[in-house]
Amino acid sequence: MLHFLLWRLGRAALTIALVLVICFVAVRGTGSPVDILYPEDGTPEQRAELEKQWGLDRSLPEQFAVYVANLARGEFGVSIIERRPVIDVYAEKLAPTLQLAGCALVIGIAVGIPLGVLAALRRGRATARLAMALAFTGYAVPHFIIAIVLILVFGYHLNWLPSTGAATPAHYILPAITLALPLIAAIARYMRSTMLDVMSQDYVRTARAKGVREPRIVALHVIRNALLPLITVLGLEVAGLINGSLIVETVFSWPGLGKVLTGSVSRRDFPVLQFGVIAYSAVVVFINLLVDVLYSVADPRVRVEA
Numbered sequence: 001m002l003h004f005l006l007w008r009l010g011r012a013a014l015t016i017a018l019v020l021v022i023c024f025v026a027v028r029g030t031g032s033p034v035d036i037l038y039p040e041d042g043t044p045e046q047r048a049e050l051e052k053q054w055g056l057d058r059s060l061p062e063q064f065a066v067y068v069a070n071l072a073r074g075e076f077g078v079s080i081i082e083r084r085p086v087i088d089v090y091a092e093k094l095a096p097t098l099q100l101a102g103c104a105l106v107i108g109i110a111v112g113i114p115l116g117v118l119a120a121l122r123r124g125r126a127t128a129r130l131a132m133a134l135a136f137t138g139y140a141v142p143h144f145i146i147a148i149v150l151i152l153v154f155g156y157h158l159n160w161l162p163s164t165g166a167a168t169p170a171h172y173i174l175p176a177i178t179l180a181l182p183l184i185a186a187i188a189r190y191m192r193s194t195m196l197d198v199m200s201q202d203y204v205r206t207a208r209a210k211g212v213r214e215p216r217i218v219a220l221h222v223i224r225n226a227l228l229p230l231i232t233v234l235g236l237e238v239a240g241l242i243n244g245s246l247i248v249e250t251v252f253s254w255p256g257l258g259k260v261l262t263g264s265v266s267r268r269d270f271p272v273l274q275f276g277v278i279a280y281s282a283v284v285v286f287i288n289l290l291v292d293v294l295y296s297v298a299d300p301r302v303r304v305e306a
Helices: 002-028 044-053 060-072 086-121 126-140 143-157 170-199 202-209 214-226 230-251 257-266 270-298 301-305
Strands: none
Touching: 002 060, 002 270, 086 126, 086 170, 086 214, 086 230, 086 257, 086 270, 126 170, 143 170, 143 230, 170 214, 170 230, 202 214, 230 257, 230 270, 257 270
């Protein structure tokens, strides 16, 4: 187990390091924030002073060395535009993002698992085929397409629900559903597949031969064992929620982390953009690491294969 954990930790650390390098180089390829801050009637001396103030007058390797040294000390920088610590910029927007992702996760699990169970138990019937067709559609359509369709139908034409902001509980409905639909589709598809696999196992046939009632077999043997592989899917889909929230929050003008991150791109706020990309990547890597560890605990064969 220790070897498995160290191997996974090493891969996670390497992934974060690669993201750090790629992000640092890529954001500087978009241009300089001085171009935005520099006044039209300013002098070259003023521009040089701004570049010196933010360390942009140094070479790229020097800037990277300073940034890594600051990260090692727990210093994540100051927003070039807002002139306050990056941590504060993200901290005040964290709650709305977590609330939206939490709502989407609850909806995804509450709808996806029963839908997958229904599709497995009623396989071959029209209702099961319709459910899986909808699941495939929900998984294939991008978040922004779902968001635009929901806004047009329920926000514009029917005028039932608000489509921007987060002032009331009603504002959560459309963005939460937008995030949850691909999650519902993924969970339903995987739950159906694992249930069909479990239902073909010998111990299920033995239980039927002994006269155990079908509802008891489904509840105690089929669903219970089919939920174990779902750990991996849930971990990966939670990571997908994080990535999807960037687009969804932008479309719905949601006051969360996604809006901060996308805004930092247009304003070339390097410290905010770098921290956001690295933090999002670290969360995704951590979730995948946690899934690997939990799955290896549930199924020791995974540690042997690794």
